[in-house]
Amino acid sequence: MTINIEVNYSLHRLSSTPHHHFFGYYGIDPWDSIGKNHLALETESHKHRPIPTDTAKVGLVNRETKKFTPYANTFAYNLQQGSMMHWIGEEFTFNDWEEGCLVSRALNPVTGEIRTIQGAIAAVSPAEPMAIGLNYQRMALCRRVVGYASELGSTEIAPQPEDDGLFQLNLQDGTSKLVLSIAEVISKTKDDRLNADGKTITFDSVHEDSRQIYLIDLTERI
16 A cells, blocks of 8 residues: 655755854754744864864854854753753753863843753753753763763773762752662663673653653763
């Protein structure tokens, strides 16, 4: 049986040259509540994996004017996932560095006010003011394409840490707490393949009722 499906659509370039504009990961809605502004990063180049000194401008692209408006800068990004930007109400978030530690910033583009959340956001709950955080610094040593570049060496990370893994981030007061360690995951799976050094959790998502977290995989150091 053959099924013919006709889809009509038009494709338009949203941003303009000479800089490079990109957003981030699938499954994240980049548009504001009225569909006017699109979350984006702006960089000078996209031909190499970011190094610690590479910076990206964080901002919005206007649907009508095609203009990119920058609001902040960040060194915490990669080319596949961007800076894991999300809309949370009237604010948007992006990941950043603060004194050698990863955090997330919540920025209100109307007032310019910026809040700090203690941890780098990976996924945001659709039902509660809560997010899940991951250590993208460790990830850069285990799966470079989705980590954030830093000066940390591979010999400086614990093989199976009890203080690193999945973090629950409170989007209202900015606090963070560890909810599942890498050591605990490895211990409970009882899979000998996970006993190698340098594992890290690479991706997660939050169920629509905020009661479940989907854990994609544990990737070893490369």
